[in-house]
Amino acid sequence: MAEKRHWLEHSITQNFFVPVLAVVLSFAVGAIFIAIVGQNPIEVYYVLFSQTLGNEYGIGQLLFKTTPLIFAGLSVAICFKAGLFNIGAEGQLQIGAFATALVGMYTFGVPAFIEIPLLVLAGIVGGGIWGFIPGYLKAKTGAHEVINTIMLNFVALALVSYFATNIYNVPATVHTPSIAPTGRIPRFDVFFSGFEGSPVNFSILIAIVAAIFVWYYIDRTRPGYELRVVGLNAKAAEFGGINVARNLILSMTIGGALAGLVGTNYVMGYKYYFEEGFSTGTGFMGIAVALLGNNNPFGVILAALLFGMLEYGGLVINTMVPKELVSILQAIVIIFVISSNKIFRKTLVNYMKTRTLSVNQ
Amino acid sequence: MISQILSLAFLAQTIRITVPYALASIGGVYSERGGVTNIALEGIILTGAFCTVVGTYYTGSPLVGILCGVSGGLLTALIHAVVSINIKADQIISGIAINLFAVGITKFVLEILFHSSSNSSRIVGLPHIPMGFIEHQPDVAHLLGNPMVLATIAIIIASQFIIFRTRFGLRLRAVGENPEAADTVGIKVNLYRYYGVMISGVLAGLSGAWLAFDQHSFTDGMSAGRGYIALAAMIVGKWNPLGAAAACLLFGFAESLQIQLQGGGLPTQFIQMIPYIATIIVLAGFIGKAVAPAADGVPYEKEK
Numbered sequence: 001m002a003e004k005r006h007w008l009e010h011s012i013t014q015n016f017f018v019p020v021l022a023v024v025l026s027f028a029v030g031a032i033f034i035a036i037v038g039q040n041p042i043e044v045y046y047v048l049f050s051q052t053l054g055n056e057y058g059i060g061q062l063l064f065k066t067t068p069l070i071f072a073g074l075s076v077a078i079c080f081k082a083g084l085f086n087i088g089a090e091g092q093l094q095i096g097a098f099a100t101a102l103v104g105m106y107t108f109g110v111p112a113f114i115e116i117p118l119l120v121l122a123g124i125v126g127g128g129i130w131g132f133i134p135g136y137l138k139a140k141t142g143a144h145e146v147i148n149t150i151m152l153n154f155v156a157l158a159l160v161s162y163f164a165t166n167i168y169n170v171p172a173t174v175h176t177p178s179i180a181p182t183g184r185i186p187r188f189d190v191f192f193s194g195f196e197g198s199p200v201n202f203s204i205l206i207a208i209v210a211a212i213f214v215w216y217y218i219d220r221t222r223p224g225y226e227l228r229v230v231g232l233n234a235k236a237a238e239f240g241g242i243n244v245a246r247n248l249i250l251s252m253t254i255g256g257a258l259a260g261l262v263g264t265n266y267v268m269g270y271k272y273y274f275e276e277g278f279s280t281g282t283g284f285m286g287i288a289v290a291l292l293g294n295n296n297p298f299g300v301i302l303a304a305l306l307f308g309m310l311e312y313g314g315l316v317i318n319t320m321v322p323k324e325l326v327s328i329l330q331a332i333v334i335i336f337v338i339s340s341n342k343i344f345r346k347t348l349v350n351y352m353k354t355r356t357l358s359v360n361q
Numbered sequence: 362m363i364s365q366i367l368s369l370a371f372l373a374q375t376i377r378i379t380v381p382y383a384l385a386s387i388g389g390v391y392s393e394r395g396g397v398t399n400i401a402l403e404g405i406i407l408t409g410a411f412c413t414v415v416g417t418y419y420t421g422s423p424l425v426g427i428l429c430g431v432s433g434g435l436l437t438a439l440i441h442a443v444v445s446i447n448i449k450a451d452q453i454i455s456g457i458a459i460n461l462f463a464v465g466i467t468k469f470v471l472e473i474l475f476h477s478s479s480n481s482s483r484i485v486g487l488p489h490i491p492m493g494f495i496e497h498q499p500d501v502a503h504l505l506g507n508p509m510v511l512a513t514i515a516i517i518i519a520s521q522f523i524i525f526r527t528r529f530g531l532r533l534r535a536v537g538e539n540p541e542a543a544d545t546v547g548i549k550v551n552l553y554r555y556y557g558v559m560i561s562g563v564l565a566g567l568s569g570a571w572l573a574f575d576q577h578s579f580t581d582g583m584s585a586g587r588g589y590i591a592l593a594a595m596i597v598g599k600w601n602p603l604g605a606a607a608a609c610l611l612f613g614f615a616e617s618l619q620i621q622l623q624g625g626g627l628p629t630q631f632i633q634m635i636p637y638i639a640t641i642i643v644l645a646g647f648i649g650k651a652v653a654p655a656a657d658g659v660p661y662e663k664e665k
Contacts, residue, residue, distance in 0.1 A: 033469065036473075037473060085453060087453070087457070137641070137644070137645055141644075141645045141646050143641070143644040143645050143646070144644065144653070146400075146453055147592070147593075147596060147640065147644060148641055148644060150400075150589055150592070151589075151593060151637035151638070151640050151641050152637070152641070154586065154589065154633070154634070154637045155634050155637050155638060155641075158630040158631070158633045158634045159630065159634075161630050162628055162629075162630035162631070166628065281461075284457060284461065287454065287457055288458075288461075291454065322468065322469045322472040322473070322478065324464075324465040324466070324468040324469040324472070325465070325469060326465075327461055327462070327464055327465025327468075328462060328465040328466055328469060330461060330465075331458045331459070331461040331462035331465060332458075332462070334454060334457070334458035334461070335440075335444060335450075335455065335458045335459075335462075338444070338448075338450035338451050338454050338455060338458075339444060339448045339450050341450070342448050342449055342450050343448065
């Protein structure tokens, strides 16, 4: 009899049910907004899905938007696992992408099998440094990482703005010169003509490898285990001989490095240079992606696909409703996820309590 | 250079930049003193500005505009209050979602009402109180005679008094520091937290109204990070209204200086970094210790 459990108790139900419900609810609320504009919600949603998922060009655009969201989502997720809230992915990805572009513009003549890993490494180091700072400050002074990462976002934006528009820019532009040709990551359309014109490129494979790495590291290694213990209960971890400070610094650094990989998509796979303002809030969207994906690396990929679809979808439906509809949808998804996580947990606890009582009677 | 800094025009510009920071920052003080982290300030400012423009545009009355701006800010803050206080969900994520929502909803409605994705039609400005002695410098006279400037100064001083010298302030601080103790002596914890968040909505909404009148229109994303600077000033000012206002004045001064010295001196971007780096330094404890209210960001679970 003990084997029989209520459906609400299954972790699979909780991991899937809450996010799916949140998405469905947000689309329902979105339908109200669409109706207010005087459009038919079903028609708008039909266009949204068919234009993004119905042809290779749309899928290519969607995947191109998905790649940076996977990196940003993983960045936030790994910090969450250590009990830290990384709002700094935006700044970390700026520094990382800039580092990639900077190394790329000075390393002409290096063969691709060295150049590509070198530029990827530059992104990892750049983003990693920007993640290390708040991690270090948290571990050594107790300064709250939320505030520090927010502040460092602005510092990063100002820094890359200065260097990308005054020092390393092509005159009269706000972007750097091109990286060495050997550092370019090929687009899908080089191999599959159906993707013609869409900017999706093989950096998405790096994103998938990063997700597998995060899963393996968190779930299957000793340092990953320590990191989770710190996230669950820092005091208990300290008592159990785990170096909490080191784990805080390490998780923020890895988180920063993951965000720093965003440059592989834009700098190495799309424009081949760094441009001021290339990221429109990807780092913040990473928080939503991590949340919707339940901080699970594979959940992050699924959530990034959804948000990638919405980001491209906004452009597709722009003739029918203002494209800001998708920002509204994304915001509502976030609010529903954090709210329903709370509400469902409470319902579950209440249910278990009443059941225990009835069993005892 | 010194004469530039000492000029009335420079003073006016510093005030013009400082006012919206100070209003939002003091709003943040109320919210966080009551125990609710408020990253949503940015979004509240934006909706405040938007509603001010819409109200003023359709009625021609700046006063109605301000009322709309304040209501818009208040409504946005109420979303944060429900999610943070009633549902007890993560306050930081709620704030981020609200900021995202504010950007989306203002642009969405902007396109519907003004058929533009970037800016609204022009609105009238605030009437100003005549300042006889400096009328020869109309910009300065308009600014110093601006009722909102006077209101801001009054709000700063009144807030310091309210938070530290009144029963309301004591209760607000109590629910932010030690909600269990406050509850034991009969203070309604969630009610006072609502008050704190609502006041922050009103003040950040006013901050948005200022921006709207200053610019005579709404442009998309016009809060431009001011909510985060206000948050920074609140921390640098150690959660005190006077301290927060002083930090805002410092940030406003730096920004004004950067505008005056354009072309010479430090690059713009380095001046822009000042508030953020100042906050990091203060938080790290290099200049005194900045300690947030003890229960800031922690939902209150009543013991059964």
